[in-house]
Amino acid sequence: MLVQAPAGTIVSENGVVTCSYPKDHIVLLGALSIVALFAAVGFSLASLFARYKGNAVNLNLLLKCSRLKAFFGIAWLVSFVALALTLWPMVSENHLLNHNIYHTTDAACPTAKTGMIGGAGMISFCASSMWFIVFMLSQNRKTDIYDEEYESHDDESIGSFNNAYIGH
Template sequence: MAISMKQMSLIVSAFGVLSFVFGVIAENKKPASGTPISGKGVVICKYPSDPTVVLGYLSAAFLVASTAAGYKSLFMSYKGKSVPCSVLFKSTSFSVFFNIALITSGLALSLLLWPTLTEQFHLSRNIHRNMETDCPTAKTGLLGGGAFVSLDSCLFWLVALMLADNAREDHFDEVENRRTGGSRDVDVKIDT
């Protein structure tokens, strides 16, 4: 069974929405700070258990899946017909949205991974020699921002997919016209 363009768009959408949802939940569950516990010459930061790190990685993973599915969907053959990449990139609007989708995917991935890795770093290295530490967590707002950019990325992949579909149809119409000799029904108006 071949996958249709509609099914690919649903896959891209589902992964993009899951990335968004996990990113927003990760942002909402992230603690503001940890509790410092003084010891002998050290401060141990105790953080409440939260799923921020796991949710951040899940959000990043679904973003990568959405991006991979979006990229693959553009260049797949549908109904046994494939189109050369040069045909797709002749369309300026396709090229623009393709590049925007790539850029927003990279930006979203960095906005999701940066606070997730920072949070994991804070949780694993919670013993500080600085007695003045306030037990920080990852910067607030980055995960939520990454979630929204991830959703934007998904939407840009869908727009690029629609533009690729238009370029495909134009290409196949052009090939069909060449094959039939380019004959078209033309109305001729004669002025008398």
């Protein structure tokens, strides 16, 4: 069942309309969602560039993996969409709450599109999942490149592990 966001109550005095809105935590929850999204992106990027068993990670070798490169791009795209869909209702709700005085008598008290926060939260979750997949693929690729236990393993069905320049 879809429930519309509560509209403001019109208070009209001396030719000025003031909108009184009920208490709503959308701005706080939106900011918390954005902080969580930035944390997921930050931790994932830190893990991508982190040293592996004392070895510096060569980013060119790491991104030769086409799956890693594809999920890296998808994760960025989904993260930007999630950020935009979270910022839009959050900023509009904040604007309505802070600029609630109208100097015309025919003004109505509009509501923000706060229902979009749920969809934005779901897309933020998808972005975090994509970053987790990027983390797993990068750890797998680092293992392929730097672990010595695979140097003598030549299985053509999964690629040659003794050549770090081959992308999987």
